[in-house]
Amino acid sequence: MHVGILYSRIRRDEKLLLSELRDRGHDVTKIDVREHRFGLDGTTAPVEDVDLVVDRCLATSRSLYATRFLESYGVPVVNSAETAEICADKAKNSLALAEAGVPTPQTEVAFTKEAALEAIESFGYPCVLKxxxxxxxxxxxxxxxRNAAEAILEHKATLGHYEHKVFYVQEFVEKPGRDIRVLAADGEPVAAMTRSSDHWLTNAAKGGETDAFELDDEALELVAAASDAVGGGLLGVDLMETGESYTVHEVxxxxxxxxxxxxxxxxxxxxVVDWLEARAASAGDEVAEVTP
Amino acid sequence: MTEVECPECGADVSLYDDLETGEIIDCGTCGAELEVIDVNPPVLERAPELEEDWGE
Structure with a gap:
């Protein structure tokens, strides 16, 4: 297969992916999104001959627009522009999960400091602002x-980009010092790990310690449902343990x-490359169906 | 392993053979994050600063 890798920075993740693709003999075209233009009828990006483009843009804004343009030219992209749009925005992410019946932390969005403070007070302390x-x-x-709430809201309203005036307030979930990251391909788990920290933020990027984690049946179902909720694809599904069950905080x-x-x-x-090969094959089948 | 000059401090930076355009290298002397602009021959530039929408 011929894969286009849409990127603006080659992290270790992209390097691992490139190495696996090349080792299997696939053609790879690296597409630095910063170097190209995307028009209504076409792009300078070399996508004519690719079977599939994999969006690995580090910048969310670029990911959102580039995938949308590529799909408009009929280029198969993973993940889809629809999935990117939902996952890139925490409010849309929460709504999609809730609409699909996937347990997710209680969340409110408010557009003024006053309304956000009401949301915070209604959740009680502690709560989370993202x-x-x-x-x-x-x-x-x-x-x-309340003192901290007032100060943070004023800072965000005064100093922030307009998106920081969309106040996303969420209940604080008492997790057991860790959360769970699942890498899933169209809802099928590839691997899972816990991320542990004494800090309330347990992200691996924040230095959380990681360990392998075995998913039980309930977690498997939630991962599949969360994937469906955002349109599927290659996803990182984040769950927290609530004691008796799980809550999915984002994808x-x-x-x-x-x-x-x-x-x-x-x-x-x-x-991941196994899954990409299957996606490229099915994308090829779809093209064959419409161009007999 | 080849060596190129750090564009920030001028010290030698050692590069592995499997270098990729777009990769980020840390200068061991000044700590600057350097982006690989080309691999043949290797060209390094100071990497862009972290932007607010970066992530996964």
Whole structure:
């Protein structure tokens, strides 16, 4: 197969993926999204001959627009623009999970400091304030008091980009010092790990310790349902243990898997390329159906 | 392993053979994050600063 890798930075994840693709003899075209233009009728990006483009853009804004343009030219992209749009925005992510009946933390969005403070007070302390766009635990606030709430809201309203005036307020989930990251391909788990920390943020990017995790039947069902809720694809599904069950707090669409490769006894790049091969084959079949 | 000059501090930076365009290398002397602009021959530039929408 011929794969286009859409990127703006080659992380260890992309390097593992490139290595696996090349080792299997696939053609790979690296497409630096910063170097290209995307028009209504076509692009300077070399996508004419690719079977599939894999979106690995580090910048969410680029991921959202590039995937949308590529799909408009009929180029198969994973993950889809629809999945990117839902996953890139925490409010849309929460809505999609709730609409699909997937347990997810209680969340409210407010557009003024006053309304956000009401939301915070209704949740009680502590609760969590997150930016709607962002990753790696950046700009997340665990709010322990009204004084802190007022200060953080004023800072966000005064200093922030307009997206920071979309106040995303969420209940604080008392997790057991860890959360669970599952890499799933169309709802089928590839690997799972826990991320543990004494800090309330347990992201691997924040230095959380990782360990392999075995999913039980309930978690398997939730991962599949969460994947369906956002349109499927290669996803990072994040769950927290609530004692008797789980809650899914978000699904990531340009998932990093280097930490999973190290924590779980699974050849993650190989599993990802297995899935890409299957996706490319099915994309080819769809093209054949419409062009007899 | 080849060596190129750090564009930030001028020290030698050692590069592995499986270098990829787009990869980020840390200068061992000044700590600058350097982006690989080309691999043949290797060209390094100071990497872009972290943007707010970066992530997964």
């Amino acid at each position: 930016p709607v766009v962002g990753s790696w635990g950046r700009l997340m606030a665990k709010i322990d008091s 990531n669409h340009t998932v990093e898997f280097k930490a999973l490769s190290e924590a779980a006894d699974v050849d993650v790049p190989a599993a």
